[in-house]
Amino acid sequence: MRFILPSQLRSKGVVGMNMRNVRFIAENNPRHLYSLVDDKLKTKKLAEEAGIAAPRLLGVVSVQRHVRQLIPFLEGQESFVVKPAKGSGGKGILVISGRDGDRFIKSSGERIGEVGLHRHVSNTLSGLFSLGGNPDVAMLEEKIDFSDVFDGFTFQGVPDIRVIVYKGYPVMAMARLSTAASDGKANLHQGAVGVGVDIGTGRALLATQHSLPVDHHPDTGRELRELVIPDWQDFLHLASRCHEMTGLGYLGVDLVLDASRGPLLLELNARPGLAIQMANGQGLRPRLELIETLEPGRDSVEERVAFSVANFRRG
Amino acid sequence: MKSNKRQLMILVGVLLCLGLGVTLYKVLFLGFALSPSERQTVWTVEAEISFLAQGGPVEVSVNLPDNLNDLVVVDVVDENADYAYRVEEQDGVRRGVWSKDHAQGPQKIYQRLNVYRLETGKGREAKLNEAPPKVVPLSGSAKQLADSLLMDVRAKGSEDPVSLARELLFQLNLPENNTSASSLLEMKDTFGGSLELARSLLRRAGVTSRVVRGVFLNETGHNSLKSYLEVLAGNTWFMLDPRELVVVDSNAFLIWQRNNESLLEVMGGTNSKVSFASVENSVMANKVAIESELGKTPLVDFSIYTLPVHAQTSFKLLLLIPFGALVVAIMRNLVGIRTSGTFLPILIALTFLQTSLFIGLALFVLIVGLGLVLRSYLNQLNLLLVPRISAVLVFVIIIYLAISVISHKMGSDIGLLVTFFPMIIISWTIERMSILWEEEGFKEVFIQGGGSLLTSSLIYLLLSSRLVGHLAYSFPELLLVVLAAILMIGSYTGFRLSELRRFEPLGRE
Numbered sequence: 001m002r003f004i005l006p007s008q009l010r011s012k013g014v015v016g017m018n019m020r021n022v023r024f025i026a027e028n029n030p031r032h033l034y035s036l037v038d039d040k041l042k043t044k045k046l047a048e049e050a051g052i053a054a055p056r057l058l059g060v061v062s063v064q065r066h067v068r069q070l071i072p073f074l075e076g077q078e079s080f081v082v083k084p085a086k087g088s089g090g091k092g093i094l095v096i097s098g099r100d101g102d103r104f105i106k107s108s109g110e111r112i113g114e115v116g117l118h119r120h121v122s123n124t125l126s127g128l129f130s131l132g133g134n135p136d137v138a139m140l141e142e143k144i145d146f147s148d149v150f151d152g153f154t155f156q157g158v159p160d161i162r163v164i165v166y167k168g169y170p171v172m173a174m175a176r177l178s179t180a181a182s183d184g185k186a187n188l189h190q191g192a193v194g195v196g197v198d199i200g201t202g203r204a205l206l207a208t209q210h211s212l213p214v215d216h217h218p219d220t221g222r223e224l225r226e227l228v229i230p231d232w233q234d235f236l237h238l239a240s241r242c243h244e245m246t247g248l249g250y251l252g253v254d255l256v257l258d259a260s261r262g263p264l265l266l267e268l269n270a271r272p273g274l275a276i277q278m279a280n281g282q283g284l285r286p287r288l289e290l291i292e293t294l295e296p297g298r299d300s301v302e303e304r305v306a307f308s309v310a311n312f313r314r315g
Numbered sequence: 316m317k318s319n320k321r322q323l324m325i326l327v328g329v330l331l332c333l334g335l336g337v338t339l340y341k342v343l344f345l346g347f348a349l350s351p352s353e354r355q356t357v358w359t360v361e362a363e364i365s366f367l368a369q370g371g372p373v374e375v376s377v378n379l380p381d382n383l384n385d386l387v388v389v390d391v392v393d394e395n396a397d398y399a400y401r402v403e404e405q406d407g408v409r410r411g412v413w414s415k416d417h418a419q420g421p422q423k424i425y426q427r428l429n430v431y432r433l434e435t436g437k438g439r440e441a442k443l444n445e446a447p448p449k450v451v452p453l454s455g456s457a458k459q460l461a462d463s464l465l466m467d468v469r470a471k472g473s474e475d476p477v478s479l480a481r482e483l484l485f486q487l488n489l490p491e492n493n494t495s496a497s498s499l500l501e502m503k504d505t506f507g508g509s510l511e512l513a514r515s516l517l518r519r520a521g522v523t524s525r526v527v528r529g530v531f532l533n534e535t536g537h538n539s540l541k542s543y544l545e546v547l548a549g550n551t552w553f554m555l556d557p558r559e560l561v562v563v564d565s566n567a568f569l570i571w572q573r574n575n576e577s578l579l580e581v582m583g584g585t586n587s588k589v590s591f592a593s594v595e596n597s598v599m600a601n602k603v604a605i606e607s608e609l610g611k612t613p614l615v616d617f618s619i620y621t622l623p624v625h626a627q628t629s630f631k632l633l634l635l636i637p638f639g640a641l642v643v644a645i646m647r648n649l650v651g652i653r654t655s656g657t658f659l660p661i662l663i664a665l666t667f668l669q670t671s672l673f674i675g676l677a678l679f680v681l682i683v684g685l686g687l688v689l690r691s692y693l694n695q696l697n698l699l700l701v702p703r704i705s706a707v708l709v710f711v712i713i714i715y716l717a718i719s720v721i722s723h724k725m726g727s728d729i730g731l732l733v734t735f736f737p738m739i740i741i742s743w744t745i746e747r748m749s750i751l752w753e754e755e756g757f758k759e760v761f762i763q764g765g766g767s768l769l770t771s772s773l774i775y776l777l778l779s780s781r782l783v784g785h786l787a788y789s790f791p792e793l794l795l796v797v798l799a800a801i802l803m804i805g806s807y808t809g810f811r812l813s814e815l816r817r818f819e820p821l822g823r824e
Contacts, residue, residue: 003815004822014818018648019808089754119697126699133700190755211820278820 013283020250020274024288028167028249029270036246037268038131041085041139043246047265050245052238054265055081055258058140067121071114079143082121084129084136090185092129094120095143147259149230152222153195154178158256160186161197161235161263164272164284165251167296168243170236170308171287173197174279175227179209180219188275193217195224196280200313202232206281235263236305242268244301287312323806327799334795341790351785358532359594360569362426364579366587368418373583375424379409380529380571388430395424422584430532430569450518451506457499461519464495468520476522476548481560483513483520484544488560510544510557523547527554528572530591539590540571540578632665634787637797639664639774644804646773651813652766655744655751660767662740664774670732672775676768678718678733683764685714686745687752694753708742 009016015024036042047054058080059073074080082094094117095107103111112120121138123129130136150159157178164172174194181191188194193214196205207214207224216223229235239253242265252272255263277283290311299307341347364375379402380388391402391411398413413424453461464486473482487509490497499512506512510526517524524547528540543563545552554565571591572578581587622630639661646652646660654660667675689710693703715733722730744767752760777783786793810818 001816002819004819006810006815008822009810009815009818012821014810014814014821016808016810016814016818017651018811022806022808091754123697123699128697128699208820211817213820213823278818281821283821 009283013285013287014277015274015284015288017274019285024166024250025271029251030247033247034270037248037251037270039085040083040087040267041137043265043268044139046245050241052241052245052265053261053263055144055256056142058142060085060137060139061121061125062137064122064125067118067125070117070121074140081141081143082117082124083139083141084124085139086130086134086136087124088131089187092120092124097143144256144264145259147230147257149257150177150227152220153217153224153227155180155217155219157182158186160266161229161255161257162272162276163235163239163253163255164276165239165243165253166288166291167249167294168240168299168301169291169294169304170199170239171291171312172276172280172282172284173199173235173239174276175204175229177217177224179217181209188273193224194275194279195227196276196282197227197229197232198314199236200309201315202229202235203315204228205314206279208275208278211275211278230257231262233305233309236308237301238263238265240301240304240308320806323802327802330795330799330802334792334799337792338790338796347789349786351781356432356595358430358567358569360428360430360530360532361592361594362428362589363592364424364426364581364587364589366422366581366584368420368422368584370417370419371583372414372416373418373422373581374412374414375582375584375587376403376410376412376580377426377589378572378578379411380428380430380569381409381573388428391426391428398424418583428569432567450515451511453515453519457502458519460495460499461516464493464499465516465520467493467495476517476546477553477555477562479520479522480513480517480524480544480546480555483516484555484557484560487513488558510542513544513557517546525552525573527568527570528578529568529570530593532567532569532593532595538592543568630791631784631788634791634794635778635784636661636665637794637801638777638783638787641797641801641804642774642777643770644801646766646770648804648807649811651811651817652770653763654767654770655747655763656767659740659744660770660774662737663767663771664778666735666737667771667775668779669735672772674729674732675775676772678730678736679768681718682711682714682733682736682741683745683748686710686741687749687760689714690745690749691752694749704742704746707745708738711738711742711745 036046041057041060044054044057048057058077061067061070078099079095079097081096082092084092087093094112096104096112097107098105100111103113104117106112124136124138127133127135144158146158153159153175154177159175159177161173161175163170174196176186176188177193177195178186179191179193183190186192189210191210193207193209195207197203198205204225204227209218214224235255238255242251242253243249246268248268248270250270250272252269254266254269256266258264274284294307342349362377364377366375375398379391395413398415401412401414403410403412411426464483468479468482468486471482473479486493486496487500490500499516500509503509503512506515514524514526525545526542527545528542530538530540542557543565544555544557545565546555547553552565554563554568555561556563579587579589640657643654643657643660647654647657663675663679666679669675670678686707690707693706698706715736715738718730718733720730722728748760748764751763
């Protein structure tokens, strides 16, 4: 077992859990705003009002008797996603990528019938997938058409980009790439690869899996250093705007890249984790503290993004 | 935000000062012991009053010893069931009074006092508000005799009050050597005895003195009251043995009678006499502190000691729980051990107190393990949350029953201890761990389960320590210190121990 000295961590500017909770979350995220991000339906409505691009909402099933109208409602919809509004960790997300007669084709290739779909939505409403088992609603969303720029960088799943936004300034970013070990999920502690992304350029910095440096994607063998996020400025703008949209000062913004629509807002997180520091090989603290020295709320989104690009670029 | 931090620091400071201050006060001034095994010597003095009752109403009154500066009368026990007992107080003098409407023949009354010595070292210091004892004034020829005697005494070079008194007593003890002394001694009855005479002479010499009668507590066996002359020198009373002419250590001398207070009065009886016996025994120091007169300060009076005994017993346990919470806070926020829930480790530790550590650990692993196996079956049924947890609860009770019955049949009743585990909490734990297993894998279950048990074991070790139990119970104000520590942990922004491992790769270049 190897350890690092607290003084070394401090000089690297690493933010620990206690500092994140006490100094950044508790002081910047008023608790009454949490429901805006914990309920994906609310987030989606906010995004719509703010004109922030997100996967389109097809409909919401909120009462059990609407479950039976699902099939006529979805007529002509080749692919779609069913999501619990208050789910966590990807639980209860059903991705339908096509149809096979009366049956639906799941992204894994498995087929599901009408009854199966009904049961899934009905379970979602009763809270089977929500935190604490509270009653929930099921969201019907259009399926994202993943851009092929990530081909070879992920295995079987959704590549997403997490940007930490502090008081409206994008401060650090990483791409989360699913692996066989993470079971197609972009969940770092389950074995997904985290690739630090340069705020200035959108290029890959470092890559880690299970907190340890890696060079190549473990399943596809692609060199992770080659990863470049296209339209990076758009990602930064989108992430930065989520600050005004929610009022949260310390925010994790999860974005995806749609082949035709560009960056879309997938979800928001009021308690983003700290593994992003590992993927960047750098601590968050100097960046957060730099922003704390600025006068709050004076700048436009463009100015904030320009500030971040100028101050946080590495390459 | 900065003012929040300052407010918190002020709050923490106030809590620390209050908690530690009250604790120190109780230790230093009220005689509370920091260690659970500290014992104090308590003397039990028994006064035996005997008399012959004449067949009518009887009333016996005995002067009660007062609390001195450092000799404290803890309690007065009266065990004479057929006599009505009361304490009368008049002009600052307390007397125990026994009465009965009808009594005939020889009677015996016992009074037991428990006396305890505080180590304040103030025993001989005069109390400020103490009234100077009255003396019989010298008059006529006595005045001249006194002056001549005092001149002789002073001629011996005795100037300070103590040696003056010693020399005076010496002269009075050997009257044949000094005519003034022998003449004065002939009039001693008008003064009320030779000691009172000595007091009047000392008064004339400008020395304050008093006569005390009492018993030495460290002399065991029967003894009667002995009289001593006390002389005030500066701010301190010195006790002189009028027979041996030496200064006697009065640390263990219980004054029963001062000056001319009457010791024993019996109405309706004859041949009354009183004798004393003392015995030494040791008692828990805190019991003494609480029961003594000093314990009647609001600090002790408005505390758990005034609650009924059964309530005190439950507080003994309740007062420990915050210490467990402190351990959880330390383990989670300073060390970074993940536990399953905040309160589970505390509750499990409380269970261990009933079952002992290793049996408790084994039973916990057994219940939760079996519960997880059964719960994994429920997984396939896609049940809703509340019925699912209810089903787990039923499982848990079945597991309890099975463990108890199987263990009993095998001739050991260890399994019966399983009932001490809080089943609602165990059900919740099984449910949470099962979800964790599904979502994060077995490793996470192992980490959280292990973390919970490690934390529980530490809490158990802390709570089962006699010292901690004693401190929590005797000094409930330490809760404020625990609260201050918890508040400080709550605002701690430094690294957790586990993060020094987690972020270790950041140190590599």
